[in-house]
Amino acid sequence: MTRWINIVIILYCFLTIVGCTEKPESVDxxxxxxxxxxxxHEGHCFPGATTPMGMVQVSPESYNNYYKGYEMDHVTGYQFNDPWLxxxxxxxxxxxxxxxxxxILLMPFGKKDIDPSSRFNYRSTYQKENEIATPGYYRVYLDDHNxxxxxxxxxxxxxHRYTYDHADSAKLLVDLQYGVSWDINSISSNVLEANQQFNDEYTLTGYRKGSVWAPRDLFYVMKFNKKITSKSILSAPENKEEKAPRYILGFDMEANNQLEVLIGVSTVGVNEAKENLEAEITAWNSFDKIRKQSKQKWNKIxxxxxxxxxxxxxxxFYTSLYHLFIxxxxxxxxxxxxxxxxxxxxDASCGKFYSTLSLWxxxxxxxxxxxxxxxELVGDMLTSMLDSYTTMTIDPDNPKEANRYLPRWQLWGKETHxxxxxxxxxxxxxxxxxxIKPINYTDEQMFEAVWTSxxxxxxxxxxxxIDSFGYIPYDAKRSSIDDGKETVSRLLENIYDDHCASLLAKELGKKKEFDFLINRAGFYKNVYHSESGFMRGRNAKGEFKENIDLTEVVGEWVEGSDFTEGNAxxxxxxxxxxxxGLVNLMGGENAIATKLDSMFYSSSKPEVKTLVWNxxxxxxxxWHGNEPCHHVPxxxxxxxxxxxxxxxxxxxxDDYYHNRPDGLMGNDDCGQMSAWYMFSSLGFYPVDPCGGEYILGAPQISKAVINLxxxxxxxxxxxxxxxxNHIVQSVTLNGAPLDRRYITHKEIVNGGILVFQMGCKD
Incomplete structure (x- = not known):
């Protein structure tokens, strides 16, 4: 009997162990x-539903009483604490x-009498406990509209799936003019041109060309699972002329309180928007299926x-990873x-065309x-950028577009400059x-694009x-593109690109080009003001600026500015x-430590004195909230x-990343803030983000396994x-001491074990 009891106990323990050991594929x-x-605040993230790298991000638009700085807060359309949607x-x-x-704004409602004279009169209050968001899914209950x-x-x-408490009064606002902009009162100018038509009693199709930041072409098809029984066109709010209409639609709800809406989009045409929709969502009443598929795609990432x-x-950590792959x-x-x-x-060379490139x-x-x-994603991104380069139209009469260049900040295929x-x-x-190489392009084609850029x-x-002076004088002008602004930042960031291009030239055996680029990469020394120890603007005579406010954050909005969204x-x-080289320029290891101390432990803070910017x-x-500082720690x-x-x-x-709505102390900037957090949590960071060396820092999590x-x-x-115990005492790689300040990309992708021994001693 004892023997059988022991067998049962062993079997139970085995099953328990097996049941508790989840395979990665089964983990949610x-x-x-x-x-x-x-x-x-400044995170500027959205809570709605999207897929990894998807073209669509369906999400709520929130509203608050107007206040100074409102537009800066609402550049992505939503603030968590706003009382209305x-x-x-x-x-x-x-x-x-x-x-x-x-x-394309949609708002379901049930009230019959809403004054249409203001775009925001269709708003609704909601309770935060009734607002839910997970990857690929968003839900909220509209209190005013039930x-x-x-x-x-x-x-x-x-x-979209709307469940009305009172189906007999179900209505839907379709606002084809709406979009975010720098002025909440200028929505009437958001659209440059538009056309739309009801194809039948279940379908609305159309086109709109948005104007904000960069002109964008959007074609769409909108399908309803209920028959449209009434439609009315609202007058433009405040009697302003608008290119696109607002509709109020009524439906035959068929004794059912649920309305489903499908929207397919394309940059090419309405037929392509239809094809996209039909390829991705094949049937009504499949909301839960699509939600599940989206969730599976996110789990794969x-x-x-x-x-x-x-x-x-x-x-x-996983929210950062999620933000990175939006x-x-x-x-x-x-x-x-x-x-x-x-x-x-x-036709995209790799079948996909990746845009929304916040490369700075x-x-x-x-x-x-x-x-x-x-x-593989990186290879497709490179291919997309070369597609952009090769299809760019050169305009000799426009200095901005007189030569081809790789994307700088590209939005839906259009350069924002x-x-x-x-x-x-x-x-x-x-x-x-x-x-990692682009697809269907040669090394020579890639180098030509880099060299020209x-x-x-x-x-x-x-x-x-730069070639004439070795820097950018703030008072010299060779063409209309020379405006005397951000001259130090533009030099420093451009010559970093020169350095990177020199590495490619060296790899491809282009000695002449390498010599030229590597020489220019050293021009940072030309704007180093040794008396103050700061980078500083110079005029055409070679004279440095005097009496500089070291703390003032400046940018293109300031005449004669030295820096781009930053200070000295x-x-x-x-x-x-x-x-x-910078360490030597500043006087050695002790000197740069002192300079870093004066930055991190200063009693003053950076300040924007010419804009409403908290x-x-x-x-x-x-300033961790903006990218030029990210490598400095x-x-x-x-x-x-x-x-x-x-x-x-x-x-x-600990202090600048929190699991709450205001948990990002700065714009996430298409995943950059999140990537900094991920690298820093893992214990290494690309100070020089070109070439494959990562500087060893101090990990902030006990263990992580990268599934390569x-x-x-x-x-x-x-x-x-x-x-x-947050100070690194020693580091080993695959059991051997790592007596250097970096780990290489090759060492990471080859697999292995990196171990930090942590302690409290400096």
């Missing part, structure tokens, strides 16, 4: 994602600093990294066609993270050096002045490609005080990690 990682993180739109940007998108709203999405399609830690740590977005149709910047319809932000950490987790530098270049070169003049790329402290350290996420003069590793990196990274992770695309695993362990 989406439960650790909170889409509301970053939706309050005004509808649900089909497209959004994640974490950006400029407004655009929020196309409607439960559910949203999910496929790549090119939005799926989220399982790329297995994290051990507390629930809060997992939520912070963009860039694939705007090619299911048949691979897309609309170019020159308004031609082309993402080249720093987001793009290097993609090279680890999704090299936002920010400085040509930071597609480091993305290309970093990927190439890691063995960094050596031919175009908007904010002042190569003629921030760009003091913007030499990512030659940190040892800066969040500062530590002394360090790791510069202590090049100084006499390397342990300061460990301390500051812990402070930034090649089938291998790379494991990071932080032994003895705690709030007290």
């Amino acid at each position: 990682y989406t439960k650790y994602v909170d889409p509301f993180i970053g939706t309050q 005004i509808g649900f739109t089909q497209t959004h940007l994640n974490g950006v600093g400029c407004p655009s998108m929020s196309d 409607v439960n709203v559910e949203l999910t999405a496929a790549e090119h399609s939005a799926y 989220l399982r790329k990294i297995d994290v051990e830690g507390s629930k809060d740590e997992k939520i912070a 963009q860039p977005t694939n705007i090619a149709d299911v048949n691979g066609k897309y609309r170019t910047a020159s308004n031609e319809v082309k 932000d993402t080249y720093r950490a987001a793009n290097p993270m993609y090279t680890i987790l999704s090299p 936002t920010m400085v530098g040509n930071h597609a270049v480091p993305v290309f070169v970093d990927a190439y050096l890691k063995g 960094v050596t031919k003049p175009h908007y904010r790329n002042h190569v003629e002045l 402290y921030h760009y003091q350290f913007h030499v990512q490609h030659d940190v040892p 800066i969040h996420g500062t530590m002394g003069q360090y 790791y510069l202590y590793k090049y100084s006499s005080k390397p342990q300061e990196t460990d301390k500051i990274v812990k402070t930034l992770v 695309p090649n089938g291998k695993e790379f494991t990071m362990e932080a032994k003895n990690l705690s709030d007290e």
Whole structure:
């Protein structure tokens, strides 16, 4: 009898162990994602439903009483604490600093008498406990309209499901003019042209060309599962002329209180929008099926990294991973066609066309993270950017477009001319050096695009002045693109691109081009003001500016500005490609440690004095909420005080990232803030984001396993990690001491175990 009892006990223990050991495919990682993180204040994230890299992001638009700085808060259409929702739109940007998108607003309601003279009179209050968001799904109950709203999405399609408490009075507002902009009162100018038509009693199709940030072509098909029984066109609010109409639709609800709406979109045409929709959503009453598919797609992304830690740590990490893979977005149709910047319809070389490229932000950490987790995606992104380059229309009469260049900040295939530098270049070169290449393009074609981008003049790329002076004088002008603004930042960021291009030239055996580029990459020394120890603007005579306010944040909005969304402290350290050279320039390891201390432990903070801009996420003069600072905490590793990196990274992770709506202290900027968090939590960071070296920092989670695309695993362990033990004592790689400040990309993708021994001693 005892023998049988023992067998039963052993069998029970075996089954228990098996039952508790989940395979990655069975784990629901989406439960650790909170889409509301970053939706309050400066995070500028949206809570609605989308798929990884999907063209559609269906999400609510919120509204508050107008206040100073309202537009800055609402560039992505939603703020968590707003008391009203005004509808649900089909497209959004994640974490950006400029407004655009929020196309095609729908608002279900049941009231018969709403004054249409204001666009916002159809708003509704809601209770936060009745608002739910998970990857691929959003739900809210509209208190004023007695409607439960559910949203999910496929790549090119939005799926709305409305459940009315009173089906007999069910109505739907369709606002084809609405979109976010810099002025809430200028929605009437958001659309440049539009046309639309009801094809039958169940279908509305049309076209709208949005004007905000960059002109965008959007074709759509909207289908209803209930017959339209009434439709009325509302007058434009405040009697302003508008290009696109607002409709109020009524339906034959067939004694059913549920209305479903499907919306397919395309940049090419209405027929393509229909094809996209029909390929992705094949039947009515399939909302739950599409939601499940979206969830599965997100789990496929989220399982790329297995994290051990507390629930809060997992939520912070997996939400960051979620934000990272919302963009860039694939705007090619299911048949691979897309609309170019020159308004031609082309076949994407790889079948997909990735746009929404916030490269000034993402080249720093987001793009290097993609090279680890999704090299195939990186190859497609490179291909898309070369497609953009080769289809670009040159206009000799327009200095901005007189030469081709790789995308800078591209929105739905259209260049916005936002920010400085040509930071597609480091993305290309970093990927190439890691063995990732574009599809259907040769090395020579890629180099030609890189070379032209960094050596031919175009908007904010002042190569003629740089080649003549060795810097950009703020008082010299060779063409209409020379405006004397942001001159130090434009130099420093452009010559970083030169450095990256030189690495590609060297790899391809182009000595002449390498010599030219590597020489120009050293021009940061030409704007270093040795007396003050800061980078500073110079005039054509070579004289440095005097009496500079070191704390003032300036940009293109300031005449004669030195910097781009930054101040002298921030760009003091913007030499990512030659940190040892910068250390020597500043006087050595002790000197740069002192300079870093003066930044992080300053009693003053950076300040925008010419705009309504409340800066969040500062530590002394360090500004974590904006990207030019992101590598600076790791510069202590090049100084006499390397342990300061460990301390500051812990402070930034603990105090600047929180699992709450205001948990991002700055714009997420298409995943860059999130990528910084992921790298820093894993214990390494790409100070120079080109070439494959990651500076070792201090991990913030106890263990993570990167499930590499090649089938291998790379494991990071932080032994003895705690709030007290946050200083790195030693590091081993595959059991051998790692007595250097970096780990390489090759070492990561080959798989292995990186172990940090943590302690409290400096």
